[in-house]
Each structure stands twice: as C-alpha cells, then as structure tokens.
Amino acid sequence: MAELRHxxxxxxAARASSSPAKRDAxxxxxxxxxxxxxxxxxxxxxxxKDGALRSSPPLHQRYPLPAPxxxxxxxxxxxxxxxxxxxxxxxxxxxxxALVTATSVWSRLICNAVAIAKIMNATLILxxxxxxxxxxxxxxxxxxxxxxxxxxxxxxxxxxxxxxPDWFTEKxxxxxxxxxxxxxxxxxxxxxxxxxxxxxxxxEKKIMSIKPFVDRLGYDNVPMKINRxxxxxxxxxxxFLPGIEEMADKLATRMRNRTGNVNPYMALHLRFEKGMxxxxxxxxxxxxxxxxxxxxxxQKQWPRRFKNGSHLWPLALEKRKxxxxxxxxxxxxxxxxxxxxxxxxxxxxxxxxxxxxNNRMAPLRNMFPNLVTKEDLxxxxxxxxxxxxxxxxxxxxxxxxxxxxxxxxxHGGNFAKLIIGFRRYMGRHRLKSIKPDKGLMSxxxxxPYMPWATFVEDVMITHQTRTGLPEATFPxxxxxxxxxxxxxxxx
Numbered sequence: 001m002a003e004l005r006h007x008x009x010x011x012x013a014a015r016a017s018s019s020p021a022k023r024d025a026x027x028x029x030x031x032x033x034x035x036x037x038x039x040x041x042x043x044x045x046x047x048x049k050d051g052a053l054r055s056s057p058p059l060h061q062r063y064p065l066p067a068p069x070x071x072x073x074x075x076x077x078x079x080x081x082x083x084x085x086x087x088x089x090x091x092x093x094x095x096x097x098a099l100v101t102a103t104s105v106w107s108r109l110i111c112n113a114v115a116i117a118k119i120m121n122a123t124l125i126l127x128x129x130x131x132x133x134x135x136x137x138x139x140x141x142x143x144x145x146x147x148x149x150x151x152x153x154x155x156x157x158x159x160x161x162x163x164x165p166d167w168f169t170e171k172x173x174x175x176x177x178x179x180x181x182x183x184x185x186x187x188x189x190x191x192x193x194x195x196x197x198x199x200x201x202x203x204e205k206k207i208m209s210i211k212p213f214v215d216r217l218g219y220d221n222v223p224m225k226i227n228r229x230x231x232x233x234x235x236x237x238x239x240f241l242p243g244i245e246e247m248a249d250k251l252a253t254r255m256r257n258r259t260g261n262v263n264p265y266m267a268l269h270l271r272f273e274k275g276m277x278x279x280x281x282x283x284x285x286x287x288x289x290x291x292x293x294x295x296x297x298x299q300k301q302w303p304r305r306f307k308n309g310s311h312l313w314p315l316a317l318e319k320r321k322x323x324x325x326x327x328x329x330x331x332x333x334x335x336x337x338x339x340x341x342x343x344x345x346x347x348x349x350x351x352x353x354x355x356x357x358n359n360r361m362a363p364l365r366n367m368f369p370n371l372v373t374k375e376d377l378x379x380x381x382x383x384x385x386x387x388x389x390x391x392x393x394x395x396x397x398x399x400x401x402x403x404x405x406x407x408x409x410x411h412g413g414n415f416a417k418l419i420i421g422f423r424r425y426m427g428r429h430r431l432k433s434i435k436p437d438k439g440l441m442s443x444x445x446x447x448p449y450m451p452w453a454t455f456v457e458d459v460m461i462t463h464q465t466r467t468g469l470p471e472a473t474f475p476x477x478x479x480x481x482x483x484x485x486x487x488x489x490x491x
Contacts, residue, residue: 105414106144106391107238108480111230112217114158114237118229119191119222120199123159126150139389146239153237157229182210188218191226219479224486227479231487234418234480235425240395247382248399254377255348255400258370263346267404269419270351271326271411277355281305282325283316286356321446323439326411329354330363331441336408337367338452338459339434346370348377348404350397350415374400406432407468417481420468425483433468 117124126141141147151160164171173180182201186193194217202208210216219227240248255265277284278298286294299306306312319325327335336345347368354360365371374396375383386392394415401407401419409416420433440462444455479486 107234107418108414109213110238111233112213114154114233115217115222115226115230116194117158118226119194120202123161125164126160126162139391143389144240144244144391144395146241149239150237154233157232177209180205180208182208185210185213185216187215188221189216190218190221191223192221219486227486230479231425231483235422235483235487240399244386244392244395245399247378247386248396248403250382251348251374251377251396251400252403255346255372255404258346258372264405265346265348266341266406266408267348267350267401268332268408269401269410269413269416270329270332270349270354271409271413271416272329272354272356272360273352274355276326276411278302280319280325281312281316282319283313284325284328290356320442321439323437323442325438327436327438327441328363329361331438332408332410332436333364333367334441334444334455335436335459338456339463341368343368344370347372348400349373350401404431406434408434408436410436411438414480417478421480421483423468425487431468434463435466435468437462437466 114124116122126147147162151162154160182198185198198208198210252265256262258265274297278294278301281298281302283291295306316325345368347370349371351373361371374393383393386396398415398419402422407416407419407423409420420435423431423433437459440455440458443458444450
C-alpha cells in the first residue's frame with residue numbers, strides 16, 4: 001500500500017478563479033476568531049454525546065494552558081477578511097488504499113487531516129485517492145462517503161471545498177517536487193510542531209506537500225478541542241453512502257435469519273493474508289516447500305529485515321510466546337470453542353484471501369461449519385455493483401462487523417481497532433468485542449501435557465476482562481480503539 005500523502009496548498013486570492021471579494025466574503029462567513037474557540041453551530045441543547053461535545057466551553061476558559069497552546073490560540077484566523085491573502089491555505093489529501101483496511105485507514109487519516117486543517121486554519125480539499133497498484137482501484141471520496149453530509153457537518157469547524165482550484169496548474173508536481181515537500185515529520189507530532197515547522201514553509205512556498213502522514217499527529221500533545229474534533233469527524237461527519245448502508249443492513253439481517261429464526265451472529269476479522277503472514281516474520285505450520293516460498297517472499301519484500309534468515313527462527317519463537325503473531329484460523333477456532341461457542345454458531349468472516357486457502361481454513365470450518373462471507377449472503381447481481389470499488393467491499397465488511405452481536409479480532413490493525421472504538425462509543429460495548437490472548441496458544445501447543453480442561457479454564461479467566469468494555473486511557477493511547485476520555489467525557 002502506497003504511503004498516504006498529505007499536501008497543503010496556499011495561494012493568493014488574486015489567482016483564484018472567482019473574484020477576490022467573493023472569496024473573502026465566503027471565507028469570512030465560514031471563519032471563527034480562533035481555531036479553538038467554540039463553533040457557532042447550533043444544536044448545543046440536543047443532548048447526547050454529540051451535543052455535549054459541541055456545546056462545551058472552550059478549553060482555554062476551563063484550564064490554564066501552557067505557552068505552546070496559548071500561542072496557538074493567539075493565531076490570526078487566515079479566513080478572516082483582515083488576514084493576508086497568502087494565509088488562505090488549502091489542504092489536499094492524496095491516498096492509496098488496500099482492500100481490507102482501506103476504509104478504516106482512510107477514516108483515521110481524514111480525521112487527522114481535518115484536525116491539522118483546524119490547527120493551521122486551513123481550507124480542506126476533499127481527499128483524492130491515487131490508483132492502487134495492487135487492486136487497480138480508482139476510488140474517490142464520493143464513492144464511499146456522503147460528501148454533502150461531511151461538508152455540512154463540519155462547516156463551522158473547517159472550511160471545505162470539493163476540488164483543487166482551477167487556477168492551480170501544477171497539480172502533477174504537487175506530490176513529486178522536493179521543493180514542495182515537508183518531510184521528517186515525527187510520529188505523533190504535536191500541534192505546536194505544525195505551527196512552528198509546517199505553517200512557515202507553506203507561507204514561504206505558497207504550496208507544500210506533507211509526507212509521510214501515517215500517525216503524524218499525536219493524542220496527548222494536542223488540545224482536547226482538537227481531539228474532540230477528530231472524534232466528531234470519525235463518529236458523525238464520516239457517513240457511508242445510503243446504498244452501502246442499505247446493503248450492509250440486508251447482509252446483517254440475512255445473517256440473523258440464516259436458520260429460519262432470528263439468531264445472534266458473530267463477526268470474525270480474520271487477518272491471515274499472505275502479506276500479513278510475511279510481515280509478521282512469525283513461523284507457522286506448513287510444508288517445507290511452503291516455508292521456503294514464504295522465506296523467498298520475505299526476502300524479496302523486506303530484504304533489510306530478512307538478511308540471510310538465520311536470526312529469524314529464535315525471533316519468531318519469542319514473538320509467538322509474547323502473543324505478537326497473527327492467529328491461524330485453527331487457533332482462533334480452539335479459543336472460541338474453549339469460550340463455549342458451539343458448532344452451531346453463525347460466523348460472518350471479514351477477511352482478504354487467506355494464506356493457504358481452503359487447507360488453512362479447514363480446521364476452523366470443521367469446528368464451525370456455519371462460516372459465511374458477504375459473497376455467500378449476497379447474490380452475484382447485488383455484489384457486482386460494489387466490486388467497482390473494492391473499498392466499498394471493505395465498507396460492507398466494516399458495517400456488518402459493527403452490527404454483530406459478538407466481534408472477534410485475530411490480530412491488531414486499524415480495522416479491528418476502529419470497530420471496537422465504534423462499539424464503545426455508540427454504547428455497543430454491551431455486546432462483546434473479543435481481543436484474544438494470543439500468547440495462550442503458544443502455551444497450549446508448547447505444552448503437550450496440558451489437558452483441555454486446563455486450557456479452557458485459562459481462556460475463560462483471561463478473557464473476562466477482554467470483552468470490549470471502555471478502558472482507562474494512558475499516554476499515547478489510541479483514541480480510535482478507546483474513545484472514552486477524548487470523545488465521551490465532558491471534561
């Protein structure tokens with residue numbers, strides 16, 4: 001998956017296709033006096049989380065802020081008529097996505113893009129998706145999300161436009177020219193970093209790109225107002241198209257009615273694709289030929305990590321003992337059976353192409369024969385419409401997993417974290433979201449004398465606290481997985 005590129009474009013109003021007076025008037029109508037002052041959006045008394053977040057008093061009125069944040073509050077709003085024309089900043093997002101995690105990665109990065117636009121008083125241009133070299137998918141923002149809802153919901157927070165302005169004629173150089181690139185942005189950078197290091201470059205060059213952008217905005221080093229904005233983007237502004245929502249509802253209903261009666265169902269996010277297996281550098285059951293082919297694949301894809309391969313075996317054993325390896329289909333089957341789930345359990349599988357195919361899936365299918373995918377639930381005519389954009393298929397998986405009675409992840413990743421976060425935020429933490437203890441499988445298979453009853457007891461005890469309930473946050477905690485403090489608390 002190509003890296004996400006995030007660009008900012010600044011230009012004088014005199015170069016705009018519309019008149020300067022008109023642009024300034026539009027900018028003034030969308031502006032606020034400070035990026036962290038409360039927005040004038042109405043509905044503060046509508047109740048619920050969204051209303052509570054919108055109507056909360058500004059951060060600087062509730063807490064004494066450190067100097068870096070006070071400096072942010074003192075920034076002049078570039079959208080105001082009195083601001084210099086060169087401050088009129090535009091933000092462009094260019095992304096290249098892979099199939100299974102596409103929707104979740106995009107959602108996460110769009111939230112960060114909106115937050116940075118707010119920090120720098122930028123005008124956000126709707127994301128542009130670059131064609132993926134593997135999936136050959138030319139997905140646009142409007143192919144997945146409701147653009148009108150997105151723009152209208154955020155109209156008092158960040159000014160948003162649909163396209164790169166016509167007056168900008170150097171679009172091809174925007175993401176390739178070294179002179180127009182801001183690099184070396186640290187992971188989890190602070191809001192002050194963007195003000196001190198990125199904004200001056202934009203003012204100087206008028207147009208700059210920022211790359212890479214994955215996890216380039218922190219959580220604990222930005223104002224609470226910005227984190228709450230990211231929450232509102234994630235849980236309210238980003239809304240799938242009605243056609244995707246309707247199809248997901250149909251799939252969920254069909255899952256519940258597969259036996260003729262209304263029954264609960266489990267959603268399993270199975271991460272065992274070839275790329276995931278290779279990247280993990282873990283050892284898995286397989287023939288000598290299969291292991292040799294995987295070694296060749298790893299050497300080709302990650303030559304610096306592979307080297308001659310001699311050091312990988314002890315490293316793989318250590319990672320498996322620590323529970324850092326993806327669970328095989330058969331392994332997750334053992335854990336689910338130990339938890340008490342029977343072979344009659346209806347399981348929806350969200351996955352890419354499983355490494356090893358049917359042979360690798362056989363143990364899980366023997367334990368749980370009622371495994372189905374979206375292709376099994378939908379007709380060819382229904383699913384064909386969504387195959388035009390593979391990101392739409394990922395969106396269907398996301399929504400069906402979100403609606404499930406039990407959600408089970410087999411390895412980390414944005415997709416599973418976002419679903420668990422959504423279920424917590426929307427009050428669906430009352431439904432189980434299971435994060436298996438992967439280290440238990442190493443203990444079980446590593447001890448041939450461990451009886452099944454002992455393993456079942458270990459599984460039941462260990463997973464009493466791994467069911468998706470909101471958890472206390474700590475520094476650098478991922479707010480997408482646990483939105484408790486940043487998104488769900490008034491203060």
